[in-house]
Amino acid sequence: NAGVTQTPKFQVLKTGQSMTLQCAQDMNHEYMSWYRQDPGMGLRLIHYSVGAGITDQGEVPNGYNVSRSTTEDFPLRLLSAAPSQTSVYFCASSYSRWSQPQHFGDGTRLSIL
Amino acid sequence: KQEVTQIPAALSVPEGENLVLNCSFTDSAIYNLQWFRQDPGKGLTSLLLIQSSQREQTSGRLNASLDKSSGRSTLYIAASQPGDSATYLCAVRPETSGSRLTFGEGTQLTVNP
Numbered sequence: 001n002a003g004v005t006q007t008p009k010f011q012v013l014k015t016g017q018s019m020t021l022q023c024a025q026d027m028n029h030e031y032m033s034w035y036r037q038d039p040g041m042g043l044r045l046i047h048y049s050v051g052a053g054i055t056d057q058g059e060v061p062n063g064y065n066v067s068r069s070t071t072e073d074f075p076l077r078l079l080s081a082a083p084s085q086t087s088v089y090f091c092a093s094s095y096s097r098w099s100q101p102q103h104f105g106d107g108t109r110l111s112i113l
Numbered sequence: 114k115q116e117v118t119q120i121p122a123a124l125s126v127p128e129g130e131n132l133v134l135n136c137s138f139t140d141s142a143i144y145n146l147q148w149f150r151q152d153p154g155k156g157l158t159s160l161l162l163i164q165s166s167q168r169e170q171t172s173g174r175l176n177a178s179l180d181k182s183s184g185r186s187t188l189y190i191a192a193s194q195p196g197d198s199a200t201y202l203c204a205v206r207p208e209t210s211g212s213r214l215t216f217g218e219g220t221q222l223t224v225n226p
Contacts, residue, residue, distance in 0.1 A: 004156070040218065041218070042117070042202070042215075042216040042217055042218045042219070043157075043202070043204075043214075043216040044216075045213055045214070048213075058213065059213070090156055090157070092156075092157075101147060101159030101162060102157075102159070102214075103159075104156030104157040104158070105156050106154070106155050106156045107154075107155070107156055
């Protein structure tokens with residue numbers, strides 16, 4: 001089925017470890033983004049991309065890196081995990097940055113010990 | 114900075130009731146407003162999108178209204194069903210920052226059979 005696929009669904013890390021959250025979409029969407037969802041904070045934009053080779057920072061980019069080498073994939077990298085990065089991470093995509101609605105993946109639940 | 118507030122935070126109703134969820138935003142310079150549904154452990158599903166020039170949108174038993182000048186939107190659910198139980202989030206997109214969405218924290222709805 002077409003949609004946004006996120007892997008893994010769950011992950012536990014130790015402080016200081018690094019990891020990559022994967023996001024792939026098969027809808028040929030140009031725009032992709034990463035959000036984190038925290039209790040009492042709602043969803044906040046981390047990074048986004050308007051097309052292959054183009055990325056930009058969102059509201060809370062510190063501690064995260066992204067790249068967009070293909071239209072389909074938009075991985076999110078945690079360079080040195082911190083407990084404050086414990087959250088649920090959602091990837092979303094849409095045809096363009098101005099089009100709605102955005103399609104969301106099912107999320108990655110990340111715990112940093 | 115745009116802030117989005119949703120009231121109430123949680124709502125429990127018996128099956129069959131009509132109900133209203135509220136969303137307010139502090140900056141009226143919005144491009145559109147979107148209502149999402151989030152089921153436990155899942156991503157967000159777009160329900161209704163209202164452009165800033167529109168007053169309301171309808172889809173089945175759902176009706177969303179927008180009063181841009183007062184910074185308010187309501188989601189009306191008619192004849193609620195247990196399957197409507199989920200968290201409902203509203204998000205606004207500003208006029209000037211492209212695709213960045215500002216989310217409310219959501220209203221957790223439980224419809225009891």
